[in-house]
Amino acid sequence: MLNQLETIIEEDKYPRDLEIKEEELGEIDDFNETPPTDIIAFNELRSCADLVRMYKNQQLDIKPDFQRDLVWSKTSQTLFIDSLVKQLPIPSMCISLDYKTGKRLVIDGLQRMSSIISFLSDDTWTLSSLTDIDERISGKTVKSIRDKHEEIYNRVENLTIPITVLRCDYAKKKHMQYLFTIFHRLNTGGNKLNNQEIRNCIFQGNFNNLLKRLARTSEFCKFLNLEKNKSYRLIYEELILRAFAMESDYQHYNGRLAQFLNNFMNEHQNDDENTLNEKESRFLDAIDLIFTHILDRKPLPKISKATTEAILVGVLRNLDTLQNLGDIELQSRFNRLRQHENFSLENLKSGLSHKDNVINRLETAIEIFS
Numbered sequence: 001m002l003n004q005l006e007t008i009i010e011e012d013k014y015p016r017d018l019e020i021k022e023e024e025l026g027e028i029d030d031f032n033e034t035p036p037t038d039i040i041a042f043n044e045l046r047s048c049a050d051l052v053r054m055y056k057n058q059q060l061d062i063k064p065d066f067q068r069d070l071v072w073s074k075t076s077q078t079l080f081i082d083s084l085v086k087q088l089p090i091p092s093m094c095i096s097l098d099y100k101t102g103k104r105l106v107i108d109g110l111q112r113m114s115s116i117i118s119f120l121s122d123d124t125w126t127l128s129s130l131t132d133i134d135e136r137i138s139g140k141t142v143k144s145i146r147d148k149h150e151e152i153y154n155r156v157e158n159l160t161i162p163i164t165v166l167r168c169d170y171a172k173k174k175h176m177q178y179l180f181t182i183f184h185r186l187n188t189g190g191n192k193l194n195n196q197e198i199r200n201c202i203f204q205g206n207f208n209n210l211l212k213r214l215a216r217t218s219e220f221c222k223f224l225n226l227e228k229n230k231s232y233r234l235i236y237e238e239l240i241l242r243a244f245a246m247e248s249d250y251q252h253y254n255g256r257l258a259q260f261l262n263n264f265m266n267e268h269q270n271d272d273e274n275t276l277n278e279k280e281s282r283f284l285d286a287i288d289l290i291f292t293h294i295l296d297r298k299p300l301p302k303i304s305k306a307t308t309e310a311i312l313v314g315v316l317r318n319l320d321t322l323q324n325l326g327d328i329e330l331q332s333r334f335n336r337l338r339q340h341e342n343f344s345l346e347n348l349k350s351g352l353s354h355k356d357n358v359i360n361r362l363e364t365a366i367e368i369f370s
Contacts, residue, residue, distance in 0.1 A: 014302045018345065021352055022305045026194045026238060029184040030256040036174045040167040043092075048084070049157040051113065052120045060095070060104045061204075062113045075128045077115040082133035084116075084156045092162040094186055096179055098170040105201065107166070107179065108186035118142075119156060173266050176202055180262055195258050196238035203262070205269040210276050211237040219284055223291045225299035239305060241265065243312035244279065250313070250362045255355035285323070286315045293327045294334045306352055306361060307343050314365030322369060337368045 054060035072080075083090065093109030106113050118125045119142055129139030136149045146153040166182065168175040183198040193201075200208060214220055215236045221228060224236065238261070245264035246253070253260050271279075290311065291297060300308065314337065315322060322330060341347060342357075342364045351357035 030258045044163050045160040046163050047160050048116045062106045072111040078128040080115045081119050094164045096166045099167050196234040203265040203269050207268040207271050211240050214240050219287050223287050242309045247313045247316045257353045294330045310361045310365035313362050314369035317366045318369045333368050
């Protein structure tokens with residue numbers, strides 16, 4: 001049976017064009033409704049010192065853990081600080097404000113805000129040595145700048161930044177969906193965030209922490225042959241989210257993947273500890289069953305996310321039954337799924353996120369593993 005399994009894995013291909021289509025799914029914003037009328041946008045000016053004060057008092061969340069490779073280089077940070085020193089025009093930042101809790105979230109301006117915090121909060125922070133910036137800050141530590149050129153430090157402290165504020169209610173689903181769209185529209189540069197990186201910012205809470213924790217477990221890393229310290233930009237956190245969301249409620253999937261996943265994260269954002277423990281235990285049991293008893297402790301081959309999602313959903317839906325079956329029977333069911341026409345390359349390419357295709361794939365997987 002293992003020889004047959006290996007033959008199927010060897011013959012199956014995951015073409016680059018399908019891979020690109022799946023990557024694009026993680027970047028599409030499918031929210032096209034009219035913005036909620038009860039979100040109010042207004043402009044204000046905030047000094048750099050005031051922004052740092054709000055950050056230190058936990059009134060402003062800059063959520064710096066999007067991903068390491070999205071952080072500005074030291075050169076870019078230094079050039080920005082030099083612009084503040086020279087009082088050059090600075091683009092407006094965008095911040096959301098939950099009027100009920102007073103909490104603020106940086107929607108656009110994360111890297112600028114991080115640079116300001118470093119300069120005004122970290123005496124050991126050293127700016128890059130560059131020829132085209134003020135020589136008084138080039139290659140200097142913040143402490144050195146403040147001690148020798150206090151006027152420069154004070155100038156940055158007192159400089160005001162234009163802020164666009166979106167006054168909203170984080171408890172309202174439509175408001176959070178709108179903030180998701182604003183993230184998409186504003187983060188359009190070279191460091192554009194993908195959908196899960198945006199969710200990581202907007203839907204902070206116990207469930208989001210669970211997704212990140214599961215994606216870093218040794219079990220999951222072995223299952224997908226992931227490198228422990230490599231940056232994957234939260235794409236596997238999204239895969240785990242898809243498995244949970246589709247297993248729970250695929251019948252109500254409407255063809256809008258981003259919105260479907262957003263709604264699930266919004267609803268489960270603050271699940272209680274018992275619920276989260278049960279989700280974690282079941283997911284790790286499912287991974288162990290696939291990795292140990294179906295794949296013979298070999299990583300899952302490089303297959304489409306849609307197929308991987310269906311395998312996870314099929315196993316999660318039938319976990320209790322599957323745990324009583326032998327390896328040969330489990331491998332046979334895995335092979336049947338891989339060979340089914342719903343998982344052919346032609347089918348996948350024709351509708352990765354199309355409602356009927358997704359539901360048919362998941363129901364096929366659930367039936368095969370039942």
